[in-house]
Amino acid sequence: MSDFQEIQDKITLHWGEMGNKWGINKTMAQVHALLFISEDPLSAEQIMGELQISRGNVSMSLRELINWGVVYKMHVKGERKEYFTTEKDAWQFFKIISRERKKREIDPTIAVLRDVISDLEAANEPESVYARQQIDSLLELVEIGDNLYDVIENLNSANLTRLVKQVLEFSQRRKTRAEG
Amino acid sequence: MSDFQEIQDKITLHWGEMGNKWGINKTMAQVHALLFISEDPLSAEQIMGELQISRGNVSMSLRELINWGVVYKMHVKGERKEYFTTEKDAWQFFKIISRERKKREIDPTIAVLRDVISDLEAANEPESVYARQQIDSLLELVEIGDNLYDVIENLNSANLTRLVKQVLEFSQRRKTRAEG
C-alpha cells in the first residue's frame, strides 16, 4: 500500500461525506472523486476494488453519473472491458452540479409557489392578502436564482473569472460607499 | 374549514417537501412557512394544531429556527404563553439560508480540500501530480463560492436588484459577442 493509495482513499472517503452534505449520494460522489483524480479511465472492476463497494452499487452509481453527463463510457481498443472516465474540467463539473440542483430545488419550488399564488388569487379572502404578499416576495427571489442559473449555464471558465471580479468590485464599491 | 385554511395546509405541506429538497428538515420548513404567511405571532399550541405535529417536534423545530435567527420568541402582554414570529423579509430569510448552507457545504469542503492538498504535497509521488492539479482546480471554484457568499452577506435588497441587473447584462453582452 503506497502513500498515494492512502491519500486516494482519504480523498474518496472525504469526498463521499462532502457529496452527502451537498445532497449527492455518497457512493456517487466517491466514484466521481476516484475518476476525477485518476489520469486514466478505470473499469467497473477497478472501481469496485478501490472503493470496496458492491458490483450493483458501482453499476447504479455509474449509470446515474452518466445520466448527469459527468461520466463517460470509453472503449479501449483491444480490450473487452469497458472503461469509465469523468469530465476533467472542474468548472464544467460545477455547471452540471448546478443544473441538477436547479432541477431538484429551484424548478419545483417555482412550480409550487405559482400554484399557491393562483389558489390565493382564486380564494380572494381577506386573510389571503398578507399570505399572497409574502409568497410573491419569495417567488421573486427564487426566480432570480433561476435567472442566475441561466447565466452560469452560458458562462465559460474565462468569463467566470471576469464576472466574479465584477461582482466583487460591485460589492466593494457599495461597502465603501456605505462606510464613507 | 375555510378556503383559506385549505390553502394554508397546502402551503405548509408543500413547503415541507421543498424544504426537504433544499436540505432543510421538513417540519422546520413547515413551521417556518406557517409563521411566514401568518400576519400575527402564533403560540406553540397553535402550531401543533395547524400542522398536526407533536409538542416535542414543535419545540425542537422552533429552537433550531431560533438558532438560525429566522424565528423570534415574543411575549404578548397579559398572556402566559410564548408567541413566535418569523423574519418577514424574504431577502433576509434567504441570506440566513445561504449562511447555513455555506456552513454546511462550503466551509467543510474547503477544509477537506486544503487538508488533502497538504497531504499530496507531502507525499510528493509521481501519481500525486495529476491528482493535485485536479484538487487545486476544485478548491479554486469552491473558494469563489466562499467569496460570493460574502457578497450576499453584505448585500441589501435594493443593491441585490442592481447587482442582478449587472450580472444579467454581463451575460447578455458575452452571449451576443459570441454570436456576432
Added chain:
DNA sequence: TTGTAGTTTCAGTATGTTTTGAATACATTT
C-alpha cells in the same frame, strides 16, 4: 458457443434521520 464484463432487480440488512409521547423542568398564579 463460450467466457467475460457489465446491468438490472430485489429481498434483506444496515444506517441515518425524524417524530412521537411521556417524563421532567420551569414559570406563574392563587
Added chain:
DNA sequence: AAATGTATTCAAAACATACTGAAACTACAA
C-alpha cells in the same frame, strides 16, 4: 407551596434511504 399552564428533553419507535449479495439477464469478442 400547591396547582396549573407551558416548554423542554430524550429514549424509543417509525420512517426513509442506501448498500449488499445473489440471481437472472444482455452484449459482445474470441
